[in-house]
Amino acid sequence: MSLTGDMEEYVEVPTVLPAANFDPVADAHALRAAMKGFGTDEQVIIDILCQRSNAQRQAITEAYKKEFGRVEEGSNKKPRQDLIADLKSELGGNFENVIIGLMLPTDEYCAKQLHKAMKGIGTNEDVLVEILCSRPYDEIVKIASAYETMYGNSLESDVQGDTSGPFQRLLVMALQGVRDNYAYDxxxxxxxxxxxxxxxxxxxxxxxxxxxxxxxxxxxxxxxxxxxxxxxxxxxxxxxxxxxxxSGEILNGLLAMVKTVHNRPAYFADRLEVAMKGLGTDDDALIRIIVSRCEIDLANIKFEYERIQGRTLLSAVKSEEEAGETSGDYRRALLALIGSA
Known part of the structure; x- marks a missing residue:
């Protein structure tokens, strides 16, 4: 970027694309077959849900309900066969968290993560920073709208109730969209x-x-x-x-804003490294970033991760498995979303 404000925009490249020759009914039947009876075929679930776009997953959910929905007898008739409910009953642990995260529209998924960060005693400021200080305003508007629909409160009021001081002001400004991304002086x-x-x-x-x-x-x-x-x-x-x-959350919030101005994918690459380094893996952060960015710019993040760390993101997640940090179906789901290319 020059001093005149001319800036080279990077092209966002996802790792998960819409599947060609998509058939939601066929996918719904394959998922049902993978879950009914004794045992669950987790690989089928990975092959389908980790290789479809979010819009296609929503179509599969509707097809599943139409194909397998049954109603209770009596006056209060409700569909019993719901794909997300069936997945929850069959899966568990971090593998379940990945798959259920994929089944939600991205704005609803981020809204759920924000609510989780604020509910109960204490607040996970890192999640608030990662979601609200790193995204363009159009994404934040959709997340805030989903939040209010899902939880009945405005996201801004809940953020104000859980934070204070300059950090609160920083988050509220992000929610209010006070930036003009085209003006420069x-x-x-x-x-x-x-x-x-x-x-x-x-x-x-x-x-x-x-x-x-x-x-x-x-x-x-x-x-x-x-x-x-x-x-x-x-x-x-x-x-x-x-x-x-x-120091603390105000530093993290401001740094997130600065780093995403310079290079948003590099910011998320850094966050992934923080999630995996040291003893233990921050699975929530690892899942949140991969699930929420796989249809936006995870290929860009992969490129930056390799540039900064000197190893591929794929190899980093595999090494976490070797250390016992990610394993089995959970690991395979993450690797499918990251992609080998």
């Missing part, structure tokens, strides 16, 4: 870079609110100009400066 960017320097490195203590207000409003083109100007003033990148001045 080199003069204003230079002024704002100076303000950020004066609010952090240039003084004792850090004014986190200044970072939230400037970066929360800056669209991608304008933010990039700010980052360039900041490095001229400080000699450090904006990421280096924030990491030396802040």
């Amino acid at each position: 080199p003069v204003k960017a230079a002024e704002e870079a100076q303000t950020l320097y004066n609010s952090g490195e240039g003084q004792v203590g850090t004014d986190e609110n200044a970072f939230v207000e400037i970066l929360g409003h800056a669209g991608q083109r304008h933010a990039y100009l700010i980052f360039q100007e900041y490095k001229k003033i400080s000699g450090k990148t904006i990421e280096q400066a924030m990491e030396s001045e802040m």
Whole structure:
């Protein structure tokens, strides 16, 4: 990207594409056969549901209901044969989490993850950051709409109830879509870079609110100009400066915004590495990223993962299996979504 705001847009490449010669009725019958009787043929479930687009999975769900739906006797007639219910009854553990995640429309899946992050005691701020600070506003609007339909509360009100301070302001700004992704002003960017320097490195203590207000409003083109100007003033990148001045969820939220301006797939590649490194695997994060990005840009994320880590994402997940972290049907489902190409 140049100082005039010209920016090279990367082409999003998914790993899961719509299946050719798609027949939802045939798929519904194959899934039913895989689950009825003693035992379950998990490979059939993987071969079908991990190799169909989300829209095709929704069509399979409808076909399954029409083909196998039976009604209870009595006044309150309800379909008994529901694909998701049958999958839940047959599967378990992380394999179930992958498959059921795939069966939900992506906006509903993300809404469910946000609700899970906020319900009960405590809040999983990492999930809020990953979903709300890394996505374009059109995706966030769909997620917020799904959230309200599913849970009866607005996503914004629940976020406000579970967070506070500058971090809350950052998330609310993401939900309100205050960024203009097409506007950029080199003069204003230079002024704002100076303000950020004066609010952090240039003084004792850090004014986190200044970072939230400037970066929360800056669209991608304008933010990039700010980052360039900041490095001229400080000699450090904006990421280096924030990491030396802040900590905790506000740092993570701002870094997510900055990193996705530079390279969104690289941000998710980093998140996948964090989920897998060290003792134990953060299966929730691993599943969430792969399931929610496989029809958007998981091929781009794979490319960035290999560039950054020096090994393929496929080999990383396989090595998790060798360490006993991912195994069996769960592993095969992840590998099918990641793809070998």
